[in-house]
Amino acid sequence: MKAYKCRCPNVDWLGSIANCIYENGNSTKEIHHAYKHVATRCLQKAQLHYSVKDFENWQQNATKYIEPVAKDDYTTVITHPVEVDIEAYRPYYIGFRDWNRWISLCSRLGWGLVGFWFGIMGVTGILHYSHIVPNLREKLVPKRFKQFVYKYLTIPKVPFSGGLTRMEFFISSLFIILTVLSCSINYTLDVSVYMNSQYFLTLDQVSFRVDLLAFSLMPVVYLLGLRNNPLQYLTGLPHSVMIKYHKVTCLVFVILAMIHSIIWTVDACKEGGYKSWVEWYWSWGIAATTIACLMIAQSLKFIRDAMYETFLIVHQLFAIMLIVSVWFHCASLGWMGWVYSMAASLSWDRLCRIVRILVNGGINSAKIESFNETVLKLEFSKPKCYKFYSGSYVYLHFLSPWYLCWQSHPFSLIESIEDKGKLVVYLKCKRGITKQLAKTVDSCSGSTKILIDGPYGCFPLPQLQDKEIPKIICVAGGLGISSLLPILQKSELELANHRLIWMINDLTYISWMKVTMDELAKRGLVIDIYFTKGSATDGSAIMSYILGTDSSQTDIKDEESEGKKGQYRVHYGKPDLDNLLVMELNSDKKDTKIYCCGPGVMNDQVRKTICKQINLKSERSVELTIENHEW
Numbered sequence: 302m303k304a305y306k307c308r309c310p311n312v313d314w315l316g317s318i319a320n321c322i323y324e325n326g327n328s329t330k331e332i333h334h335a336y337k338h339v340a341t342r343c344l345q346k347a348q349l350h351y352s353v354k355d356f357e358n359w360q361q362n363a364t365k366y367i368e369p370v371a372k373d374d375y376t377t378v379i380t381h382p383v384e385v386d387i388e389a390y391r392p393y394y395i396g397f398r399d400w401n402r403w404i405s406l407c408s409r410l411g412w413g414l415v416g417f418w419f420g421i422m423g424v425t426g427i428l429h430y431s432h433i434v435p436n437l438r439e440k441l442v443p444k445r446f447k448q449f450v451y452k453y454l455t456i457p458k459v460p461f462s463g464g465l466t467r468m469e470f471f472i473s474s475l476f477i478i479l480t481v482l483s484c485s486i487n488y489t490l491d492v493s494v495y496m497n498s499q500y501f502l503t504l505d506q507v508s509f510r511v512d513l514l515a516f517s518l519m520p521v522v523y524l525l526g527l528r529n530n531p532l533q534y535l536t537g538l539p540h541s542v543m544i545k546y547h548k549v550t551c552l553v554f555v556i557l558a559m560i561h562s563i564i565w566t567v568d569a570c571k572e573g574g575y576k577s578w579v580e581w582y583w584s585w586g587i588a589a590t591t592i593a594c595l596m597i598a599q600s601l602k603f604i605r606d607a608m609y610e611t612f613l614i615v616h617q618l619f620a621i622m623l624i625v626s627v628w629f630h631c632a633s634l635g636w637m638g639w640v641y642s643m644a645a646s647l648s649w650d651r652l653c654r655i656v657r658i659l660v661n662g663g664i665n666s667a668k669i670e671s672f673n674e675t676v677l678k679l680e681f682s683k684p685k686c687y688k689f690y691s692g693s694y695v696y697l698h699f700l701s702p703w704y705l706c707w708q709s710h711p712f713s714l715i716e717s718i719e720d721k722g723k724l725v726v727y728l729k730c731k732r733g734i735t736k737q738l739a740k741t742v743d744s745c746s747g748s749t750k751i752l753i754d755g756p757y758g759c760f761p762l763p764q765l766q767d768k769e770i771p772k773i774i775c776v777a778g779g780l781g782i783s784s785l786l787p788i789l790q791k792s793e794l795e796l797a798n799h800r801l802i803w804m805i806n807d808l809t810y811i812s813w814m815k816v817t818m819d820e821l822a823k824r825g826l827v828i829d830i831y832f833t834k835g836s837a838t839d840g841s842a843i844m845s846y847i848l849g850t851d852s853s854q855t856d857i858k859d860e861e862s863e864g865k866k867g868q869y870r871v872h873y874g875k876p877d878l879d880n881l882l883v884m885e886l887n888s889d890k891k892d893t894k895i896y897c898c899g900p901g902v903m904n905d906q907v908r909k910t911i912c913k914q915i916n917l918k919s920e921r922s923v924e925l926t927i928e929n930h931e932w
């Protein structure tokens with residue numbers, strides 16, 4: 302520290318250094334880069350501002366006065382620039398050259414981690430798009446192998462892993478192993494004139510390694526967490542899966558950043574405390590690590606469950622603050638490319654959101670109906686450019702109440718049966734904006750202004766639209782049905798082979814979905830409704846909802862009743878989902894796709910049952926897709 306305060310104001314030292322760089326640099330670019338490096342040191346450590354031009358002038362000036370160094374004279378004060386002593390210069394050159402090579406190895410290892418994720422996404426993308434070429438998928442992935450993958454890898458979850466399936470856990474573990482290996486290999490540098498203490502050399506190497514690995518992970522963390530993540534379209538993976546990988550990479554990034562910060566903190570304390578290190582980049586580095594740790598802490602599940610919107614806004618603010626801190630941390634050190642890509646990905650996401658809202662016509666009017674205190678129906682005209690597809694969802698901004706209009710929430714869409722030009726959202730009122738919305742329904746006379754940010758959800762390839770799947774079983778819990786109805790609506794086959802199992806704890810749900818379900822029932826769909834809170838005595842009430850008549854006019858006493866057109870089957874109490882699915886699957890040998898959307902416990906139960914039911918010896922294919930309303 303003190304040495305630079307003495308060196309940087311000294312014109313003889315500056316001239317000697319400038320001349321040395323000039324004589325040994327291989328190109329103007331290299332020479333200027335080295336001048337800038339010395340200028341940065343003088344700025345950081347001696348608060349002196351120098352430019353490349355200054356160094357060029359000192360170099361030219363030095364040539365007039367330069368003299369060789371007097372050997373073995375350590376007492377005479379030198380008052381002129383000195384020539385490069387090749388013998389003395391060589392060990393320095395080798396020390397720095399090896400150090401640079403080592404740094405470049407760290408950068409390449411960082412790229413390796415980025416490459417890992419792009420490799421995973423690339424392979425997933427190839428498998429996804431292989432559906433386009435007829436029979437290619439079957440050749441790439443034989444049916445039995447596919448069933449094996451479903452049964453043992455993609456459907457079962459790993460306990461206590463934050464909801465990762467075995468496949469996701471395997472990929473995440475590979476990534477962690479790769480990171481540990483990248484942190485551990487190739488510490489081959491020897492002490493040199495540049496790093497003349499083994500302790501400092503080891504510290505520096507570990508710190509640089511973890512730091513550069515952390516840096517290269519930052520853009521990946523940001524990309525995986527984006528709403529408008531282009532990788533979703535490349536791979537066909539849903540946002541819920543991307544979010545899981547976002548969490549894993551983020552955790553690894555924070556651990557690496559913490560190791561980096563701890564190393565330098567310990568070292569600073571050893572060298573005389575923080576005071577000796579209070580520099581611009583140092584302070585921003587501390588800020589960046591602190592923000593990253595806070596981001597992890599504020600994302601814990603219990604916080605998200607308790608106050609999701611607060612979590613989201615704080616998370617987004619922290620994401621911006623992290624970019625700012627890392628920007629200032631690196632401005633003088635380099636590696637700004639990673640920082641630019643983080644800023645670019647965040648800006649890209651915001652831009653896409655705005656463009657989507659504008660393309661969807663900006664402010665739209667939505668008719669809003671309240672059936673009871675807990676569920677609202679929202680209906681709005683399909684924007685001209687809007688492409689509806691099953692499994693898609695939108696983020697809605699509600700302009701009333703105005704002070705919550707910055708919030709946007711995801712909702713699944715159903716195409717209106719009565720009017721194909723309309724889209725419908727069934728919306729369950731929770732504690733946040735949905736509750737506020739319910740309160741304003743009366744006062745805004747059944748209509749509200751909305752911004753439509755969408756559609757989202759992987760755009761299904763024509764080959765994957767399930768139009769010709771012989772058998773589809775949909776298992777829905779409550780309003781989870783709104784994600785599943787479009788799948789059945791899109792099926793082009795007769796629906797008699799398909800099943801809808803719907804668990805509800807509120808009878809009014811039936812009347813809201815009635816028109817859509819009647820339409821499906823007309824096409825032959827068998828709908829099993831389980832009124833989980835009910836008993837057989839509720840039979841007439843249920844049938845009145847189904848038939849759309851006054852309950853007093855129907856007299857149904859059976860536990861299991863045939864409804865309108867014989868397609869509704871009504872049951873009371875909670876179903877034995879396990880048994881139900883086994884029976885459905887055993888009733889024929891057709892290839893079957895099961896869709897499930899409901900509370901986490903229900904989804905997990907369906908996972909377990911389907912895993913057990915996949916028979917690797919059978920020619921039949923059984924697939925499961927869980928539509929997620931929580932991430």
Ligand SMILES: Cc1cc2nc3c(=O)[nH]c(=O)nc-3n(C[C@H](O)[C@H](O)[C@H](O)COP(=O)(O)OP(=O)(O)OC[C@H]3O[C@@H](n4cnc5c(N)ncnc54)[C@H](O)[C@@H]3O)c2cc1C
Nearest residue numbers: 606609710711712713727728729731732733734735783930
């Ligand atoms: C893909 C998808 C489709 C959905 N479709 C429907 C639907 O058709 N009908 C329906 O009623 N609900 C649906 N949801 C759930 C819906 O987004 C939440 O119920 C809604 O955002 C709650 O708003 P709130 O402010 O009242 O929530 P709060 O009471 O503040 O939070 C309740 C829970 O809602 C979830 N949530 C809240 N805000 C968000 C957000 N911005 N992004 C993601 N999750 C959030 C969180 O899990 C949170 O714990 C869907 C969710 C997803 C992810």
